[in-house]
Amino acid sequence: MKKTRPIxxxxxxxxxxxxxxxxxxxxxxxxxxxxxxxxxxxxxNLFFHVCMWMSMFVLMTVNVVYGIRYLSxxxxxxxxxxxxxxxxxxxxxxxxxxxxxxxxxxxxxxPWVNDPQLNGTAATMLLYAAYFILRNAVNDEAKKSxxxxxxSIFAFAMMMVFIMVLPKLTxxxxxxxxxxxxxxxxxxxxxxxxxFYPAVIGWTLIGVWxxxxxxxxxxxxxxxxxxx
Amino acid sequence: xxxxSSQVNKLILHEIRIEWKSRQAFxxxxxYSLASIYITYLCFRQGIDPITWNALFWIILLFAAxxxxxxxxxxxxxxxxxxxxxxxxxxxxxxxxxxYNVLLLVILGMINFACYAILFEIPxxxxxxxxxxxxxxxxxxxxxxxxVSGIVSRANNxxxxxxxxxxxxxxxxxxxxxxxxxxxxxxLDWSINQPYFIxxxxxxxxxxxxxxxxxxxxxxx
Numbered sequence: 232m233k234k235t236r237p238i239x240x241x242x243x244x245x246x247x248x249x250x251x252x253x254x255x256x257x258x259x260x261x262x263x264x265x266x267x268x269x270x271x272x273x274x275x276n277l278f279f280h281v282c283m284w285m286s287m288f289v290l291m292t293v294n295v296v297y298g299i300r301y302l303s304x305x306x307x308x309x310x311x312x313x314x315x316x317x318x319x320x321x322x323x324x325x326x327x328x329x330x331x332x333x334x335x336x337x338x339x340x341x342p343w344v345n346d347p348q349l350n351g352t353a354a355t356m357l358l359y360a361a362y363f364i365l366r367n368a369v370n371d372e373a374k375k376s377x378x379x380x381x382x383s384i385f386a387f388a389m390m391m392v393f394i395m396v397l398p399k400l401t402x403x404x405x406x407x408x409x410x411x412x413x414x415x416x417x418x419x420x421x422x423x424x425x426x427f428y429p430a431v432i433g434w435t436l437i438g439v440w441x442x443x444x445x446x447x448x449x450x451x452x453x454x455x456x457x458x459x
Numbered sequence: 460x461x462x463x464s465s466q467v468n469k470l471i472l473h474e475i476r477i478e479w480k481s482r483q484a485f486x487x488x489x490x491y492s493l494a495s496i497y498i499t500y501l502c503f504r505q506g507i508d509p510i511t512w513n514a515l516f517w518i519i520l521l522f523a524a525x526x527x528x529x530x531x532x533x534x535x536x537x538x539x540x541x542x543x544x545x546x547x548x549x550x551x552x553x554x555x556x557x558x559y560n561v562l563l564l565v566i567l568g569m570i571n572f573a574c575y576a577i578l579f580e581i582p583x584x585x586x587x588x589x590x591x592x593x594x595x596x597x598x599x600x601x602x603x604x605x606x607v608s609g610i611v612s613r614a615n616n617x618x619x620x621x622x623x624x625x626x627x628x629x630x631x632x633x634x635x636x637x638x639x640x641x642x643x644x645x646x647l648d649w650s651i652n653q654p655y656f657i658x659x660x661x662x663x664x665x666x667x668x669x670x671x672x673x674x675x676x677x678x679x680x
Contacts, residue, residue: 302676350634357627364623369614378610381673385606386628388669392662393631400654 239443244436251433255279258426276334278426282434283327289435290320290442291355295387298380310376311449312442313383314366319442321359323434328352347398354393358386463551470547470555484530485563492523492571500578509644512581517637519575520568521600521629527567528560528604529621532612540612549678553609553670560601568597584646592643595659596636599666603628606670609677632666635659 238244259278297313300306331352332342343349365382369375478485499515507515535543543552572593576583583589607625614620639655 350630354627354630357630361624361627365610365614365620368617368620374613377676378614381677382610382624384673385669388665389628389631392658392665393634396658397631397634400658 239439239447245440248433248436248440251429252437255282255426255430255433259430262426263422273334273337274423276330277423278430280327280330280334281427282430283323283330285431286434286438287320287323287327290316290323290438291387291390293442294320294383298383301376301380302384305373307372307376310380311446313380315442315445315449317359317362317383318445319438321356321363322441323438324352324356324359328356348394351390351394351398355390358390362386463548463554466547466551467555467558470551471559474555474559484527488523488527488563488567489570491526492519492567493574495519495522496571496574496578503579507579507581509581510641512579513637513641513644516572516575517596517633517640520571520597521626521633523567523571524564524597524600524604525622525625527563528601529608529611529618531556531560531605532608533618533621535612544678549675550671552678553605553674556609557602557605557667557670560605561598564597564601565594568593581644583644585643588643588649588652589640591656592636592640592659595656595663596632596640599632599636599659599663600629602663602666602670603632606666606674609670609674613677632659632662635662 255278259275264272264274293316294313297309297316301309301313331349335344336342362379362383366375366379369378496519499519503511503515572590604621604625607621607628610624611617611620635655635658639652639659642652642655
């Protein structure tokens with residue numbers, strides 16, 4: 232009987248990711264975008280900066296879901312997935328921060344301003360840094376996984392409050408919020424949507440791909456160490 | 460349920476009795492925060508504006524809270540933890556620790572506020588609103604730090620880890636509290652502060668519910 236391969240080993244979704252990204256780069260830089268005051272051509276950052284956050288968010292959700300799974304199953308594989316999801320989401324968080332800062336330098340005149348979304352991002356980055364510090368502080372494997380899972384569930388809840396609830400109370404400088412021109416549902420025209428949705432799919436799949444490669448690498452590493 | 464509440468009562472009384480016997484922990488925290496308040500007084504002798512006043516007050520309380528609450532699990536020996544483990548419901552342990560720390564921090568916050576208000580004469584527009592913010596903020600601070608202290612006590616018992624793990628978790632709470640008390644200092648109407656009040660209460664409920672749910676996993680080793 233043919234052994235079924237896990238979905239992370241199959242190739243079709245990687246092709247989709249690459250095609251989506253290729254399309255994003257070509258259509259995102261060459262396609263037509265609406266002319267907006269202040270934003271001008273920097274509106275193209277939507278295809279890169281915003282997608283970084285989406286991808287990071289998906290990976291953080293994976294992290295917390297596998298954290299919960301670990302607490303109920305005590306299976307070390309679940310913890311491995313949670314850890315690698317956090318690592319990959321950190322990469323996308325940094326990429327999102329950098330693309331956002333470059334963009335902000337052109338539109339707001341400064342790379343960092345006091346904005347609720349920026350504060351949320353800073354908190355998220357610190358939370359995940361603390362998550363890795365906690366992991367490194369414990370030597371015992373089972374204990375490390377358990378503590379990390381508990382901390383990540385707590386951190387995810389606090390982060391959701393910070394990113395979802397608090398910005399509703401204050402005006403943000405971000406496009407489409409607080410009366411700023413931008414890409415909310417009336418402004419985002421169909422041309423941009425045609426690029427934006429594939430871009431989100433592409434970047435998210437790339438994030439999952441990075442995560443699954445790291446997981447496979449760690450599994451190979453573990454089996455090698457066991458043989459020694 | 461009845462057993463849980465009786466265990467919680469006994470544990471809280473036990474904590475208070477231990478504290479009353481030595482009085483060392485409480486006095487050291489009081490001295491710590493009074494000293495920090497006096498340092499800020501010396502630094503801002505020529506006067507201070509309400510925004511800075513408010514921010515400094517909460518930062519001093521944050522550090523005092525970290526020091527006060529960090530000990531809650533760390534001071535217990537391994538042996539005592541095993542003894543508790545055989546006797547008690549883990550939920551009773553976390554609830555009693557949280558309630559005790561909330562009491563401790565509310566008292567600490569009130570004392571801090573009294574000294575701070577004497578040293579810096581800041582006209583507070585709405586004292587009752589400010590006190591509500593103080594109570595809710597201290598509750599959230601101590602509840603979060605209690606769970607973090609529980610996590611750290613299982614990790615490596617390093618007190619500095621409490622600050623590293625706790626501070627990022629406290630961002631949303633502190634931000635809301637500082638906004639709430641700033642509005643209270645300005646004497647704004649309750650209707651402006653109401654959404655912040657709702658968020659603060661919801662955050663407190665969320666934090667306590669999460670510690671209640673997650674602590675048993677921490678306990679089982």
